[in-house]
Amino acid sequence: MKQEVLREVQRVVLNLDVNGERAELLLPVHKTLLEVLREDMQLTGTKHGCELGECGTCTVLVDGRPELSCLLLPIQLEGRAITTVEGLASGSELHPLQQAFAETGAAQCGYCTPGILLAAKSLLESNARPSRDEIREALAGNLCRCTGYAKILDAIELAAGRMA
Amino acid sequence: MTTTREFGVVGKPLARVDAVTKVTGRAIYADDMLLPRTLHCRILRSPHPHARILSIDTSAARRIPGVQAVITGADLPIKFGILPVTQDERALEHEKVRYVGDPIAAVAAIEEEIAAAAIDAISVEYEVLDPVMSIEDALAAPRDERIQDYGGPNNIHKLVALEFGDVDAGFERADHIREDVFFFQGNTHLPMEQHSAIATYVDGRITLWSSTQVVHYVHRALAKVLELPMNRIRVIGAAHGGGFGGKTDPFAHEIIVCKLAMMTGRPVKCTLTREEVFYAHRGRHPVLMWVRTGATRDGQITAMHFRTALDGGAYGSYGVASTFYTGALQTVTYDIPAYRFEGCRVFTNKPPCGPKRGHGTPQPRFALELNLEKISHELGIDPVDLKQRNFVKPMTRTVNWLRVTSCGLDECTERVMTASNYRRRERRPGHGMGFAISSYLSGAGTAIYWNDMPHSEVQIKVDRGGVTAYCGAMDIGQGSDSVLAMIVAEELGLQPADVRLVTADTDTTPIDLGSYSSRVTFMAGNAAIEAARKMRGMVVEAAAAKMGCDTSAVEVRGGRIGDFTFEEASVLAEARFGTLTSAGSYTPPKLAGPYKGSGVGPSPAYSYSACVVDLDADARTGLVHVNKIWIAHDVGRAINPLLVEGQVEGSVYMGLGEALMEEQAFRKGLHKWPSMLEYKSPTFVDMPEVETFIVETDDPEGPYGAKEAGQGPLLPVPPAVCSAVYDALGVWIDEVPVTPEKIVEALRRKEKGEPGRFGPTRFPAIPYPPTIKVEPPPRDLPSAAPAAI
Known part of the structure; x- marks a missing residue:
């Protein structure tokens, strides 16, 4: 068939x-x-x-x-x-989220990173300074097996602070 | 190799060398590659857990337009396997299938959909056999036939029985003896990236790019099965989307794409579906455990007897090593003066189990920590105190001949005790805290196959200021490339970005055994130091000659070699010495004790962890909410604290998943939930805050004193969770995962006046062989020196 x-x-x-x-x-x-x-x-x-x-x-x-x-x-x-x-990047200039992910070690194997970066970008566009729990809610559908999520939360907070 | 000098880059929380590549989506994983004329491969897998193959008819599949090749087991008859003693796998099985998902035939076609249609068109006639689906089943006489034709009796794969010191005398000396039975359910790695491999065959040479942790072992398996000399095969580790031990075996699909590339003359790619990844497995063994411990009134351990039964799945994989590992490291955290270990691995009709983060040691760690905790309650001693009284000391040798060098157990314990306020914790119904410790290897002291070659080699080339380091190590996301770059940069006075890396390529890089057993920082790191110091010697000598001074007067730092930039000095050195290359290698000291099986357990150094879990558990629903986890990890020295924290946090996360939800379970021969939705793993909202403490003990043999970080911190989490549940509700959950229904059932039993406990009640009778009695190491042996064999 x-x-x-x-x-x-x-x-x-x-x-x-x-x-x-x-x-x-x-x-x-x-x-x-x-x-x-x-x-x-x-x-x-x-x-x-x-x-x-x-x-x-x-x-x-x-x-x-x-x-x-x-x-x-x-x-x-x-x-x-x-x-x-x-x-995400403008030419060779990284988006603040990409910069923060690189600096904080939020990408280990890097495989889930593109999806999480985009979900985080959408979050920050509707909520410029989300709480940690708001970030968790927004990203609950994105699995990561390497980081335990901690450094990703750090990275998004860092980027939000810089973008605000 | 300990050093007290000021570091240039070591110890700094620098971004990974591949960070920008990864955050911009430019890292090329195996499935991202699409070479011109690539064919797509799909694999037909067994729908039966146990069956004989009577016939395979591929004629209809071959007739489908676009199908370029169809192969079956007859095309790849040579067996392989990661361990030399268990060469029991075929890339395609044509006589018998042993689990749902066992590969039978493969197709290469111009489109993946055509390959899938061709797979559907292959008809296989089976004689279905009775499946063996549990440890108890495997120990009994088979109703039809045995799964494998080796091992035994029945479906037993491996049996081991060892005794160190006089265990009976130790129990006689005990004031208190306690026996417990525990079960650790199997679970899987669940890497985000599905396994993928793509091969070409050009000019009589195979090139394979694969998502593997061990290019060297894949290289060996390909040479064997394809009957090609190793110099005709090149294996390259593509960017890696997560391993955790799950990509540490050579896999059928890797061999299949090479064979299909040889037959078709075109590149062939195979990417496993998520369901197939569950069947590839090689994950955590389900282990049933029985432990008997004797202690004095004040909590000093006098003897321990430990039994394990591992559900191995259908093939050997790393299973012999896994079996020994369930007995090896108990002695590395607690001073056990007399120790007996009996281990057994059985075959069942399930995907093969193998190494997952902590390989064979999280299960016994779970049993050991909880057994000691229960003893402490019975003796009226605080569990932390009892454990602390038995901690091993640095620079000692264990009763089973393992050499302990640096050991930060006391400091790790102190850090989490203080930070968590464990001793003065809040007492309210449903709230609890639990404590556990652990240890893990910094690389296995012996290779998978017996040889005397170095375990890791690094070459460095310098040309007009450009530094390139070559090493076979595979960065699987843990950051090994960054560690190598930092070490080379440290020695040459440069920054990591100044070092170009070529890694995990069997044609261009010297050997490294791969990313397993937490070996890369320790072994490749030491090799890199040696190579870099030789290179530094040359540039310094050339600079000194030009400066007219002694080499000792030439400072190497900040991108300068004495009066010159690094680039100028490298030109001077090339003029003086010709092509600038250097090499370093690392061979672990011979540490194995004088007994069969002693190759599993020795490591040049052990990491140590201590953990406290704080949780609330609801007596009505059984739901557990973890509030916070404190973890302290003795990494020897953090070459990059940012990466170490990442490894520790990731380990805690994975340990928590195993403790609370992850479960590879089967029903009627079928995997119950081979999908990411149904196989529960912790999400962003499940993960509590983790507070990490890095403890540095400056190991005498580690690179700058460093030890492992990627596996050990997983181990204390499951027992600490169970200890916290007991603290909260007064019931013992003696198996993981700790699901709400188990808690509710334990509470119900307690209410009825039965023991407030959920877990296995008995350990089966196993025909262990006569115990091999091993004399403990002599007391006068210099503690830090290698054992005499």
């Missing part, structure tokens, strides 16, 4: 706005945003941990809100602004 499905894949032309750059792509309709970013746009900064919406690793921003790219279809996203970790 799967073989028949493979033969009948429907493709569509889509215009996506990723990190302020517009791209026109011919895509199978069922391909997730995660796959399109990584495989069709070479934006491999967005990682995957489960591809089932369970771990938060593939978090990107859609119109500034954190979304799981493994659960989104690009066909839903024409005309929406998509931000990935590659869109």
Whole structure:
């Protein structure tokens, strides 16, 4: 059955706005945003941990809100602004969150880092000086196995202080 | 190698050398690689926990357009395994499958979806066998057949029985003897990155990029199974998305992509799904434990008898070592004058267990700490006092021949006691505090396979001021690259950013055995110091000649070598000596005692930790809320305190997950929850505040006195949680994870007048072999010298 499905894949032309750059792509309709970013746009900064919406690793921003790219279809996203970790820095100048994550040791293996950076960016845009508990709530959907979360909390507080 | 001089970069909380790469999303993990013409590989896995394979028909799969190759076990018949004594795995099984997830066939296709469709089109005929799913089952006669054709009797894999000193006499001397049975449930590493590997075959040479902790051991396994000389294979560690021990075995998918690349002439990539990662496993062994301890009236331990039964899963993996580890390190924290250890590992039809952070030692640590705590209550002695009275002393040798050098147990205990106010803790219903300690290796004293070669080597090249350090060590997120850069920079008077690193590449870097057993800082660190000091000698000599002074007058600091910049001095040195290269290596001292099995346990140095957990436990719901954890860790010296804190906090986190929720459980032969949603691990909101204290004891053999930090601090957390639950509610939960239903059940039993306890009640009868009696080390042996073998 799967073989028949493979033969009948429907493709569509889509215009996506990723990190302020517009791209026109011919895509199978069922391909997730995660796959399109990584495989069709070479934006491999967005990682995957489960591809089932369970771990938060593939978090990107859609119109500034954190979304799981493994659960989104690009066909839903024409005309929406998509931000990935590659869109955080301004040229070679790091975003304050990136700078703080680097300084405080908030990234160990670094695999969950892109998703957490984007979720944190969204939080700070709606709440410039969140409490530690507010940060925890906002990031509860992003798992990290290395840090025990402590240095990530430190980093977000440091960045919030600098951005305020 | 102890030094008292002022450091330039050692001891400073510097950012990791790869920090910017990682926060910008530019680190290239194996699955991020997509070479031109890459084929995608999927693996067919067994749906049965135990079955004979009668036939495999791949013809339909081969007919699917886009499928480039289909392989089965007949294409990769040579067995491999991480330990030389248990070469029991095949990359693809074609005779028998031993757990749900055992690999059977693999496909390379132009798209991943085509590969998946082809996998579905393979038909396998099985003769389903009765699965063995528990330790008790494995000890009994098999209803159909044994899982493996070695070991025994029944499904026993390994048996060991050792005695050090006169244990019977020790129990006779005791005023008080206590026996307990404990169970530590298995759990898994759950790295955020799924295992991934990509291979090419060009000009008769294989190149594999993989998410592995041990490029050298993967290299060896590939050479064996693919029947290629090692010089035709190159293994490169890609950026690493988390290991925790879970990527320390050579894996089937790594071998499969190489074979498929050889067959198709195209790059082949395989990334495991999250479900497959649960099957790859090699995680914490479930261990049933029985401990009998004798103590004098004032709490001095006179003898200990420790039994373990490990549920090993379907293959050997590191299991023989894991079995010895469940008995090895009890003596490294407490002075036990007579000690008997009986261990047993069984095969079951589950994914193989192996090394997870603390490898084989968190389970016995859990049992040991709680057993001593219970003894202290019975003797009316404060548990902290009782433990402290038995702490090992620095520069001593244990009854099982382990050499203890630096030991910061007293200071670690003092730090967490004072900070947590444990002794004057608040007494209110449902509130409790618990204390536990632990120790771990700074690298295993012996390699996985017997050889006399160094365990780590570092080469340094200097050219026109550019410093490059080459080492096989693999940075798995713990920061080993940063430690290497800091050490080389320290010796050459530079900053870490001045040092370019080439690591974990079997073609371009000299050997390092890899990132396991907390060995990298100690072993690669010492090798780096040696190489860097030789290089410093050359640039200093050249500078001194030009300055017309003695080398001792040439100061190396702040980017300068005497009167010159480092770059100028390196040009002078290259003119004087030719190409500037240096090398250093580290071979651990021969520390093993004179008995079979003594290779597991020795380490050039042991780290020490002490921990206090503060929690509230609800008697009605059984819910536990951890308020705060204090942890003090004797790391010898923190080469980078920021990274050490990160390792300690991460260890505490993982220990808390194991204590409260993480559980690799099975039902009817199936993994109950092979997904990140159902396999519970602590989130941001579950994690309490952790206050970390770094204790420095300046180890005599560690690089600048450093020891390990990445594993030891996990160990005291589970027993400290259980001790705090007892403090809060007066019931013992003698198994982890400590779930609400276990607490409620223990309270219910207590209410009924039964013992207020939840946990295993009996330890099975195990046919341990006759005990090998080992004389304790002679008293006149110089304590810091290696043991005579």
